[in-house]
Amino acid sequence: MKYKMKQKQNQRITRINGATLVVGADIAKKIHVARAVDYRGIELGRDCVFHNDAQGLTKLSSWMKEVGQAHGKTEIVFGIEPTGHYWFPLAAFLQEQGITVVVVNPHHVSKTKELEDNSPTKSDYKDAKVIADLIRSGKYSEPKLPTKAYADLRILMNLREKVSASLTQVKGRIGNWFDRFFPEYAGVFKDWDGKASLMTMRAFPLPADIAAKEARHVLAHWKTEVQRGVGIKRAETLVAAAAASIGLTEGTTAARIELSTLLGQYDLFSEQLTGIMEQVLTILTDIPGAARMLAVPGVGLVTLAGFLAEVGDLSGYDHGQQIIRLAGLNLKENSSGKRKGKTGITKRGRSRLRALLFRAVMPLVAKNEAFKALHRYYTTRSQNPLKKKQSLIALCGKLIRVLHTLGTKEREYNALEMLGPVRLTQIGQVSA
Template identity: 80%
Template sequence: MKYKMKQKQNQQIARITESTLVVGADIAKRVHVARAVDFRGIELGKDCVFHNSQEGLTKLATWMKELGQAQGKTDIIFGIEPTGHYWFPLAAFLQNQGIQFVVVNPHHVNKTKELEDNSPTKSDYKDAKVIADLIRNGKYSEPKLPTKEYAELRILMNLREKVSDNLTQAKSRIGNWFDRFFPEYASVFKDWDGKVSLMTMRAFPMPADIVAKGARDVLAHWRTEVKRGIGIKRAEALYAAAAVSIGLTEGVVAARMELSTLLGQFDLFNEQLEAIMAKVMEILENIPGTAEMLTIPGIGVLTVAGFLAEVGDLNHYDHGQQIIRLAGLNLMENSSGIRKGQTGITKRGRSRLRAILFRAIMPMVAKNKEFQALHRYFTTRRQNPLKKKQSLIALCGKLIRVLHTLGTKQREYNALDVIGPVRQAQLQHVRVKIVMGIVHIR
């Protein structure tokens, strides 16, 4: 059954009853502010200022329970605006206490804060009340905090991204070093991160070192670890480039230390990436449905690991459309009266998840026959043909639904199921038209 956002909204509004204590809190790094209202928006009791510590969180839980008892409330719903990362320990603490934890969209808080006092003023005290009002009106969502292997996977994939950024930065700095001290090096070694090149950089970093050694001694050093694929011609080319190098000749002691340090960082980050991916592979083996998702042609370990790290347990989602909304790939209408504006995507979701899907779909339209056929159909159909990027975004949604189905039902990829009988007939019609067009041109 297709996921309906309207139905979900009604369920959230119905969740707030006369017996519900609605608490909104503005989260900071050290000190938080919470305020409580009833289902009509009437503020109850005084505000609660608490610190980000065990004592402070216990104070908050006690305040909510005592206020609920005093006001005759049997149910508590607590919400925050999820800006930054400071709310993670609070969310885990309240969930362990059995208190429902929800979040409101920061855009909603920013756009509705003037309804409170007809003023653009912003403060922790005011924001807490605005958040509570949004919750009682059903404008909230329940965060799916990752647990067990999904929590491990999210941390590892986030760490991998940071280490990859550090590795890219180290590579750029090494390239910068060559531009200053040995610009001609790239004419001999197109890729400086090969084994022979790295041996050269560690043993003979400066052009003068290579000239002093000579081509045969350089080759002899290479042969200590590499027996094939390298010969005297490469050594002579390196010697010739070093002999006429225009690289800097001042500060060579510091230059050697700089390159040695950069190579150490390069080795360290590569080792860290290997260790991270080994752990990721170990975790994926324990997640049901992972092997089935990897049967999709064009999908690799990084895509599946990144997808599960961002989404969490697929069994928490009734339909792939929920994940599409989580990624911010759901469509956004822009029309008024007779005016019909362009339709785009909301981008109100996890940007990292969108990036993972888009990077995955690019090679899929080239290697996966079914997605390639769908991409061709979307861009060439008679009614409402899509631009190439629009088609790729639409296929990202298709990929989400395929991953959700394979992951939850634990069945392997089937080309016929992906396209379906209706779409298959449409694709066949497009193929016939293309063939007839070619015949007509000839």
């Protein structure tokens, strides 16, 4: 499908013809409703109410084929609004049956539901018809459900995000514990998650435990596992801080249990995070072009894995502009008559992908000479200079096109080729 919006919209409309059975379905957790129309919007057959199980999905498939045969339809286009995660098994089942699955924007369904009966009434039965009408008008898109390695990658990166959030939460709780029971600890160990610090927290959790020891005893405990980075001065500082601590002295029995529990959670989440990233690295080694994309200075494992988890197989995109639209980074403009409004990004795509790209492009501007030169050119050019944030958004699009080219054509990264139409004399020579 063409990546330009006008051509793509025309293709979507012409795809729905007299031989097409358009089915719209409202998806819930347990019971779904489907209705079928032709390309003019005339409803065909009765509605189909089916459950979210094997028997229900088989019923849906049989119903669509029966309606299609009864009205001479040779192709079925099945559409839903992708709210929640309940539609994933249904979409996978229908695709295995050779039925085309498309999605419509839930915002469009909400805005157009009054066109059906001039009423703001909402029901599963009504929404199914609204979805079918949107599809026959070409207001749909085809979801790219991940398969094979990309399916594993998406699950792992989603899991990584959840585990990372849990780990961050645990770190905050440990910081809260120190604020209550040992506020002076941060003056001894700048980072409490260092090896010597963790040993101290497990062996001497409270200031009273440390103050009861001599500095040489604390140092001897450290030296059983840590040979460098800590010495007698650090041990003496720790003992002195513990002796003068203003931390709470009541509830110490529960405080020991709390810290031990938090440290156990910290170890668990840290271990899980390491295991997840090891598996992600294994998967990336089997994805074509991954090594070349990782060769881009500033693009790391997490960035590339997150990008491919959201986008899927890059060979399914004809041009990087399709991914730009998927991320919601394509431009919008509000103009009327002589008035020309400000230009911004639509934000109509995947917010997680958009956020990942923005976070990735900031270190690129600092570490990648080509991106640094482009950023300098965009913000200082004589005509239409961009603000810094605008430049970063433009560079997000450039990063998408670079990764798409490297991933699909499997070419080696070359900074000079990456600059594209911008003249090197304008931005300065950049090393490859």
